[in-house]
Amino acid sequence: MSDVLLTEPRGLGELVPPDTYQSRHTLDAEDGPARLLFAEERQRSVADALQGIIFKGGTLSLLTLTIYRFWMKTDQRRLIWRETRLDGDGFEYTGTPLELLIGSMIAIVILAVWFGVANLGLSFLQLAAWQNYDLSVFLFPIILSPLVAFAIYRARRYKLLRTKWRGIRFGMDGSAIKYAGKWIVWTIIQILSLGFLTPHKRLAMERQMTNHMLYGDARFDFQPPDRALRHLTAHWMLPWLTGVVLIGLIVLGFQSSGGFSSDFFGSLDAQAERAGKDPLALKLQALLGVAIIPAFLVYPFYLRYKSREIATILSSRRLHSAYFESHLTWGATFKPFAAYCGYWLLLIIPVMIGLGLVVFMAISAALMIDGKSISQFTQGLQAGSFSSVGAQIAFYAGLYFFYGGMILFSLWLAGLVHFRRLHTYICRGTVVHNLAAVDQVNQRMRDDQAESEGFADALDIGGL
Amino acid sequence: MKRWPGTYFDGETARSHRVEVEIRANAVQIYGQAGILANWDYDDLRRVPGTSRESSMIEVAPSYDSDERLKLEDSDAVRALRVAHRHVDKRPPANRSAIVRALGWTGAAVGALAFIVFVAIPALTPQIAAMIPIEKQVSLGEQVEKLISDVGLVGETCTTPEGSAALDKMTAKLTDGLDLRIPVRVNVVNSPIINAVALPGGRVLIFFPLLEQAESADEVAGILGHEIGHVQEQHPLKGALRSSASAGVIGLFFGDFAGAGLVAGLGERLMNASYTRDAERDADQFAIERMAAANASSAEMAKFFARLRTKVGDGGVLGGYLASHPSFSEREAALTAAAIKEGAEPILAEAEWEALRQICQNTDESDKEEDASNEETEEE
Numbered sequence: 010m011s012d013v014l015l016t017e018p019r020g021l022g023e024l025v026p027p028d029t030y031q032s033r034h035t036l037d038a039e040d041g042p043a044r045l046l047f048a049e050e051r052q053r054s055v056a057d058a059l060q061g062i063i064f065k066g067g068t069l070s071l072l073t074l075t076i077y078r079f080w081m082k083t084d085q086r087r088l089i090w091r092e093t094r095l096d097g098d099g100f101e102y103t104g105t106p107l108e109l110l111i112g113s114m115i116a117i118v119i120l121a122v123w124f125g126v127a128n129l130g131l132s133f134l135q136l137a138a139w140q141n142y143d144l145s146v147f148l149f150p151i152i153l154s155p156l157v158a159f160a161i162y163r164a165r166r167y168k169l170l171r172t173k174w175r176g177i178r179f180g181m182d183g184s185a186i187k188y189a190g191k192w193i194v195w196t197i198i199q200i201l202s203l204g205f206l207t208p209h210k211r212l213a214m215e216r217q218m219t220n221h222m223l224y225g226d227a228r229f230d231f232q233p234p235d236r237a238l239r240h241l242t243a244h245w246m247l248p249w250l251t252g253v254v255l256i257g258l259i260v261l262g263f264q265s266s267g268g269f270s271s272d273f274f275g276s277l278d279a280q281a282e283r284a285g286k287d288p289l290a291l292k293l294q295a296l297l298g299v300a301i302i303p304a305f306l307v308y309p310f311y312l313r314y315k316s317r318e319i320a321t322i323l324s325s326r327r328l329h330s331a332y333f334e335s336h337l338t339w340g341a342t343f344k345p346f347a348a349y350c351g352y353w354l355l356l357i358i359p360v361m362i363g364l365g366l367v368v369f370m371a372i373s374a375a376l377m378i379d380g381k382s383i384s385q386f387t388q389g390l391q392a393g394s395f396s397s398v399g400a401q402i403a404f405y406a407g408l409y410f411f412y413g414g415m416i417l418f419s420l421w422l423a424g425l426v427h428f429r430r431l432h433t434y435i436c437r438g439t440v441v442h443n444l445a446a447v448d449q450v451n452q453r454m455r456d457d458q459a460e461s462e463g464f465a466d467a468l469d470i471g472g473l
Numbered sequence: 474m475k476r477w478p479g480t481y482f483d484g485e486t487a488r489s490h491r492v493e494v495e496i497r498a499n500a501v502q503i504y505g506q507a508g509i510l511a512n513w514d515y516d517d518l519r520r521v522p523g524t525s526r527e528s529s530m531i532e533v534a535p536s537y538d539s540d541e542r543l544k545l546e547d548s549d550a551v552r553a554l555r556v557a558h559r560h561v562d563k564r565p566p567a568n569r570s571a572i573v574r575a576l577g578w579t580g581a582a583v584g585a586l587a588f589i590v591f592v593a594i595p596a597l598t599p600q601i602a603a604m605i606p607i608e609k610q611v612s613l614g615e616q617v618e619k620l621i622s623d624v625g626l627v628g629e630t631c632t633t634p635e636g637s638a639a640l641d642k643m644t645a646k647l648t649d650g651l652d653l654r655i656p657v658r659v660n661v662v663n664s665p666i667i668n669a670v671a672l673p674g675g676r677v678l679i680f681f682p683l684l685e686q687a688e689s690a691d692e693v694a695g696i697l698g699h700e701i702g703h704v705q706e707q708h709p710l711k712g713a714l715r716s717s718a719s720a721g722v723i724g725l726f727f728g729d730f731a732g733a734g735l736v737a738g739l740g741e742r743l744m745n746a747s748y749t750r751d752a753e754r755d756a757d758q759f760a761i762e763r764m765a766a767a768n769a770s771s772a773e774m775a776k777f778f779a780r781l782r783t784k785v786g787d788g789g790v791l792g793g794y795l796a797s798h799p800s801f802s803e804r805e806a807a808l809t810a811a812a813i814k815e816g817a818e819p820i821l822a823e824a825e826w827e828a829l830r831q832i833c834q835n836t837d838e839s840d841k842e843e844d845a846s847n848e849e850t851e852e853e
Contacts, residue, residue, distance in 0.1 A: 075727045087523035096546070098480070098489065102523055107571040114578035117725050118585045124725055125589035128718040129597055135606045136613060136714065149721070165765075175489055176482035176542045225487060450487040452540060 015351045042334065042440035043096035047089075047433045055092050060089065060425050067420045071413045079109040085424065086168075093436060095174065096444055104171035112167070116464040120156075127152055128458055160464035162218065169222060170456055174408045177452055183221030191217055205251055208241035208318065224328055225450040232332070233325040238326035244317040248310035255303030312342040329446040333439055341434035349427045356418070364414040371407020375400035477550035479503070481510060484540030494521065496544065496553045501533075503543060511541070515558040530551070537565045569768060586726060590719045595748065598711045598718075607655055607674065610710055614674030617709075621670075631681060633728030636661070636832030639825035646767040646820055647698050657704050659697065661832050667781070669696050671703035673710040681711045681833045687777055690829065692819035694767070695760050695774025695808070700758025708752045715748065754807075761811040769820045772812035775805040 046056035053163060066081025083106045090102035159173035162185035169179040195210040212233060219231040234240075316337040378400040476493035476608060481503055483490065495788060496500040501518065503511045517536040524532040529548045535541055545551055555561060621627045644659050655675035664680035677700040679693070687693045701778050764771040782801035798804075821829065 091524050099524070101521060101532075105571070106574045107568065110575050111571070113579050114575070114582035117582035118578070120725055121582070121585040121589045121722060122593075124722045125593055125718065128721040129594060129601065129714070132717040133601045133604065135717070136710075137609055165665075173540070175487045176484045176546050177487045178540070178541045448488040449484065452485050 043444040045093070045095050045403070045436045045439045045441065047094075047436040048092040049091075049433075049437075052433075055088070056425060056429060058088055059085065059429060060421070063420050063424050064386045064417060066415075067417045071409075071416065076110070079106040079113070082106075082109060090172065091431065093432070095441060098175055101173040102171060104167065108167075108171075112464075120464070137342070139379060154196070155189045156464070159189040162188040164465035165218060175223075177225040177450060180223035180453060180456055181218075181221050182223065183217070188214075188217055203253065205245075206244050207249070208238060208314075211318055212238060212241070212325075213320070219322075219326055221328075223453060224447070227328050227447075227450045230327040231325050232327050233321060237321050239327065241314075241317055241321055244314045248307045248314050251310055252303055252307045254373050256300065256304065257297055309343060309346075310345055313339040316340075316342040319372045319435060320438065323435075327444075329449065331441055331443045331446040333441055335435070335439040337435060337438040341438055342431065344434065345427045345430035348430055349388070349422055352422060352426050360414065360418050364411045367409045367414075368411045371403050371410070375403040375407075378403060474477055476504065477545060477547055477553070479550070480544040480546070481505070482542040482544075483510075484542070488756045489672075492543075494543065494550065496550065496557050498557060501543065501554070505657075511535070513543070515560075518558060518561065519563060519565075520561050526562065531555075531561070533561065582726065586722060589722050591748075594715055594718050594722075598714045601714055603706045605710065609715075610655065611674030611676070613710070613713065614672035614676045617672050618676065618678070623833070626664055626666060626668075627678060627680070630661060631661045631833035633828065633832050633834060635825075635828035636834075639690075639829040640832070642825065643694050643697060643820055643829075644701075646769075647694060647701055647763045650766065651705070652762070653705065653770075654707070655704060657701055659700075661829075662696075663833060669700050671700040671709050673707075673713060675704050677704060677708065682831070684830050686780070689773055690819060690826040691764075691769050691773035692777040693829070694769060694820040695764055695771050696777065698760035698763040698771075699756045699774075701763065702756035703752070705759065706755060708756065712749065712752070750799050753804075757799075757804055757807060758811075759810060765811075765813050767820060768813070768816065768818055770812045770817035771808045773813075775808040778805045778808070810812075 062081060062084045066084060070081055076450060083102075084103060086102040086104065091102040093100050127149070131152075162183075166181035166185070169181045172179045195213055199206055199210045216231040219229050222229040235395060316339055319342070320335035320337040323333045326333050344453040379397055474495050474497070476495055479492050479494040481490040481492040482488075490505055490510065493504045495504070500512055500514045502509060502816045503513070513533075513535040518533055519537060520526070521532045521534050521542065522537070528551055530544070530546050532542055532544045532556075534543075545554065604613065618627065640659055640661065644657060648657060653675075657677060659677045659679065660682065661679045661681055664682060666680060667682045667686050669677065669683055670681045679697065679700075679770050683696065686694060687696075760774065761771045764774075778801040782805075800808060819826075
């Protein structure tokens, strides 16, 4: 539920301005600011419930052409919302699976033509100009990205409209199109600054959203703590500089070793010829492959910045005189990531072996149905290797089981291992001051029927 | 009557009220400092959907659409309420209009996708295919060839002077008088499987085991005519365009579910199967016409399919939907019915046919032995 109000990371530290600091604290109850907690005293049972939802929902989604995903997502949100408590009172998720489904289908109707044209155009360019499938794999997300910003805004709006706390509805107004426009402008600025202004962009985008967020009849206000930008920029310097330096080194090494005509890249000419590909495309690909190394090295530093960003953005949210204060350490973002990597490393081999055995059994069954020996199969691993329908079904069932198992594994890693930890740490590091000021908030008049976050779902950015 | 502690939210303000609650036989009565705050009848009182069902805590509302909330955090109070009001967990009635709207929009979405995949993209692919320069098509064909040779389906190209001459003669006869959009280049290659394929850019590969399986030059000529039909209609290129364009569109339907790509891939395969079957029928028709133009009988090709059918079966009903090709029996019937009945002549002389069958003689002998045991087939 990161973006509903609780979580989306930003850092504050000691940066609360002295003057407001006083006034901000005076209204707190005697036992201090209100705490935001996720499942604190019942970690185990909440984890079990979440795991149950993921395995049951994931399996049913696989069996229903993924349609069950709307039910699964709703179950997950209900659990996470109600186990997230502010001042002891849980949040309430009131969205329904059917709303998600309808929103997603509406988005498909709107996007289908657009996607068809874009895909066909890219396929043409890919065949006529580049001879390289991978380039369009990169290009498509770029064409799509403004739409993604639009969808992110709508998704948050839907989630807010479907969230209650103490019986009062959250909400959001404003225009997703304006948000997407702003996103495009800021992305250009971000690129022109070689990424240096990323924190500026993040705060600007969050400001746009927060200023349109409502709780009952009250509007959220985005007031970053003093020097928040300087603070964030300071934290951004490490990953940014490391990234810039590493990329610089790669470029330098690339230039000094003779650029694209160096030994390494020169050897790609012959390779491209053999593969019948455009040599330039192959070289760009190789260069990108090399760039993954710095990205991997910088990522932990990026997570450190990210924890500050989450805390800062949270700490910037005010409602009347109530305001969040969030302090997140590096661990808040790094530990969930490390747990993800750790569990992956620990389990990937057993999981692969287990699923591989099933595939082996499926192939054996298929061979038996066809009355063939294993040596005949290895000549070409494909469904066409089997002649009878029964054998083909057995073969496909085995493959589907394998991929299904891998999908469940990744859902489990993302939901139970990563998200649950991240959300716990973010809530733990966050309090609300002057919560009593919220008492004066009144219920808002009924909202218009909210279109759901269908675009976000169709564009693969739904999340929680 | 015993009063339990509770927390009450009035649904109008965000203030939380400490209250005392009486759990009566058919209603709960909520007392604030100034007296009775609310009296909720069990007829409509429900646990708030999506809230906890645990024994230690319950959140209830006076009705499904009310914003008022009462929270009891005393397990004895929860038990007392559940005893007094057995239907507290009853779920809200199904929202008929939402179900109708969901079905309607799902239908619309499927319709929109079907329109794009089955109508719009197929209608646009020929125009786009026509804009792609031949050298790019050739280069794409080379990539595909590289791909299938990497997985071991295609080995060395076979040539002997006599065999190649026979092959060229066969090709020339089939394309005689034809305005070819792309020059056709035909080769025989070593392979473990019986097949022949047309690649983008006019390249046709006959897999050697097919020559061994064939009993006459006309059988091979029919299949070659079929592949030339694919080339002339640019099927391989259109197919590549089609599937790469439609895969992304179909992916929309599966949304952000992890691994949707796989499901989308399978869906794409299913959807394209009907398209490729049509393409195969067109190519068969083309083969029939070219064989007739060369004064040869396409019924020979049917014999070849008949032999394959007894070997690998016909696919059955389900197989028909999944398969990329029409069933053998359907194709045999079409080929036999349309074959010229009189005056048909063999497309190659007996000596030329023998030379063609020996075309892989110079290359690896071991391949020939293998293929006897490898009757895998996916006749293109």
